[in-house]
Amino acid sequence: MEVLGTPSYMAPEQAVGNNEAVTSAADVYGLGAVFYQLLTGQPPFAGGTTYETIKLLLDTEPRQPRLFNAKIDRDLSTICLKCLEKDPKRRYSSALALAEDLERWLKHEPILARHTRILTRGRKWVRRNPTSTLLATSLVALAAAAGWIVWKTEFVRHPLTTGIAVLPFENLSDEKEHEFFADGVQDDILTKLGKIAELKVISRTSVMQYRGKQNVRQIANALRVSHVLEGTVRRSGGKVHVNAQLVDVRSDAGIWAEEYDRDVNDVFAIETEVAQSIANRLRAKVSARERAAIQERPTKDLAAYDFYVRAVPSIEVANSDTDPKEIFQTVDLLNQAVARDPDFLLAYYWLAKAHDWLYSNTDRTSARLALAKGAIDSAFHLNPNSGEAHLALALHLYWGYFDYDHARAELAIARRSLPNNPQAYEVSAWIDRRQGHWSDAVRDMERASELDPRSFFLAANVTGFYFGSRPLPYEKTRKALGRMLALRPNSIDARIDAGGGLEMHWRGDTRHWHATIDKILADEPASANDQGMKAQRFQLALFERDFISASRAVAELPPEGMDGLSRDFWMGTVAHVKGDTVAAYAAFTAARANQEAAVSAARARQPDLAAALST
Incomplete structure (x- = not known):
């Protein structure tokens, strides 16, 4: 019988000399032992002699790392102890599985390892009641111990990187x-x-x-x-x-x-x-x-590439506040790029996004959608497997036709070859939210923000998704508000939510919310004109059932209101909560009439879209 291993880092199946039972699980155990020493400053088992070390290894459980240092994260301790399970089947299946759980911990995601219960530990101790045969085998194992080679493991060959x-x-x-x-x-x-x-x-x-x-x-x-x-x-x-x-x-x-x-x-x-x-x-x-x-190669024409690199920055950061003139200039530059190189796939990708942005923000016509679809078709003609082509089609289906199911299918394809594209995750999150898959929506929006951490828009979306989750993840929401403030310290909404809005949602206590709003208004009188402040004041008054203040605040909202609902709708809400059914009916009727007029206007602009939505 031959045994390989250094006693303090040796897996139990190695210690008993059962070479046939030694698999890659022994390497996982060895990694766990090294990990344990990194966390605690000492190996998991160390006796006064080599004999005592192997006896401890076979007969006892390693002490919880947190007993040595209470600052060690509980999940990190759990990962380490899973590696040191006596039963190889209870360890990670491979070094890669260990690395993936560590990656989850680094990303603050739930780990797969589970804490060992006290009763479970007790049953394992009973099953391992030592015998003289086992101790004799341990001595034989000790005599042949040589040292195991961690550097051959997958974990060491592929160390984790956080980006x-x-x-x-x-x-x-x-x-x-x-x-x-x-x-x-x-x-x-x-x-x-x-x-x-x-x-x-x-x-x-x-x-x-x-x-x-x-x-x-x-x-x-x-x-x-x-x-x-x-x-x-x-x-x-x-x-x-x-x-x-x-x-x-x-x-x-x-x-x-x-x-x-x-x-x-x-x-x-x-x-x-x-x-x-x-x-x-x-x-x-x-x-x-x-x-x-x-x-x-993105293109074979450097002049086309010059047009391209000048065009992309504007559409890359475009939002609802972007001047449409900038995007029209982007379209012109990209058209010049594809005129010089008709095989320039990335130029078609951005051209489709530019047309879809113009459709969503200023030119809601079927002709604009057709221009976007033409660019997408050109991209698919060049490479049917292009992740960019599938992503462009997903965005087109989402923004242009509200075709969530087909957009989701295209996003799934796009993410296979564009694993670091934040928009692929962002749009997936919006679709999941609209279809009621809330946990998936939160996960994807978190991933989008992780890949684009300087985006205030994505940070705000993550925060909003947390606020909409039940139960409310208080600590995550608090940290998300902190990230929003780090990106935009003057944000009215972030300051109010961090100052008291979160507490209101968490405990139903409006006092801090009220005090924060009053302080900002006192220190910065001009903030009273901020649309976010107007919305916050209205919501506060409504929650506090201060109907006089609520009526005054709702009258200051713009006609389009807030949260996608018109001012008339919110007037109806105040009246309804007050118990004034006549005023509520009148306001809701006006809100419905305005909405129907908006839908009719959209149908007139896009009869083909209206037909698609009616099927």
């Missing part, structure tokens, strides 16, 4: 207009890395806010990542010089760097090489499909 941010590359060219070119280099590297499912890659909209900022540790903390890629680009004549460096912010160490001097036409090859090098350095598993995606 990477590709910062804006600095333009060192003499011509400042080449800044768009430098942004294009950064964008393509980010896009390629974003298609690797094993990496968490922060969205471009978040990282672009750090242009010109140098403190990578602060940036990484704000974005909640462990690695940052930074670089410079110099374009001169027909040449391009790219310098890139990967920094592990946990140690402030540059762990990879490279310089490239090439012909400008080779810039896409440089981007591919950088992305491949980063993936290799982070030891990410890259599938054949992902490897092919990294190799793809």
